[in-house]
Amino acid sequence: MSGPSATWLYALVPATGTGVPADLRGVAGEPVRAVEETGLRAVVGTVPLGDFGEEELHTHLEDLAWLETAVRAHHTVIETLARGGPVVPLRFATMYHDDTRVASLLAERRADFEATLERVAGRTEWGIKAYADAHALAHGGTGDPANDAGGRGRPGTAYLLQRREQRRAQETAHLRASEQAAAIDAVLAGLADSTAEHPPQDAQLAEYEGWMVLNNSYLVPESRTAEFAAAVASLDDRFPDIRLEFNGPWPPYSFTAPDGDHDAGGGPGG
């Protein structure tokens, strides 16, 4: 590679784990390799500063197509490693000047990184989104506005009363959807070690209708995956106005913050 370069970090894995696949390529199409130090392995790639320097990267990141390719490449490396054992994913665009600096990082923060690896080992992140059908919820129990006699004979009043009733039905529907989402979360959190909440996604770009009332990740022990999946299916039946979407398995992206930084789970230990 010509020109100045940097070391891009993808993930941390135990040095005792399976090796980095030889054909794995990273964000710059570069071969991915390992930097090892005191029992830890950082999986890295060498990227040209001509494309990944601060200024250059800023320019590239404004191009959504470039961003998508790079983000998917970063994700692919992490996902591939996750097949082989525990992995701590690094935030996109974490770079050091060279491998020596990466080795120093591993030595300095060994205890912290080992604790994180321990916490995610044998566990998988599953994403659950819940969508509420606003229409069904709004018509599930409130009074029929047509029977409201208050505005009879007075069209203006009747109209306003109807509008008020609609607004009230909408609020009730929101409340009911939130309650159902909380009930769903309580069951799933009980089976997971930890829960992480994500903000609802933009309806237009994520292409969904209705309300996204839940967008959570759960860190589930592999021994409990089947039970977790069965619980999702059963909740989907129990709440007909809520549609559940189950995605994963994910490397534990949402569970890499130090203990306490993400929501404590409702699992047996917590």
Place this chain on the structure above:
Amino acid sequence: MTVNQGPGWAAQSREGLSPARRGGHAEPANLADILERVLDKGIVIAGDIRINLLDIELLTIKIRLIVASVDRAREMGIDWWEHDPTLSAGSRDVVEENQRLRRRIGELEAGRGSDDDADAGYGLGSGRAEPRQEDEPRSRSRGREPGGGRGPKP
């Protein structure tokens, strides 16, 4: 229930997920889901080359649209659109508009015709592109975006 299967890596983890297996093949993971995790999650380590993803305005627009709700964006300190006059009526524009309207009212109250004002406001001379509607100068003036000081100058 919908099951969106990533390129499944934990074969044993999928044992319980019969709906996913029914499909026979793994769907590529949804971009919004990937962005949400790759850009916003994962362990944060201050590297040697500091890339503050949140400094990048256009990127934040796109990510805000794709991933984050407005509230979450504000929480992350991304609120530049609230200061962008093209996206929110900037206060400067309001002041200008107010001054222009006051001037206009003063002129009307003083009994001046609107013809002069229309010409002055748009800076239009003989070279203007639109034919002048001599009989309806006021409606034309009202129907347009107020010209004030912002019209093209000769």
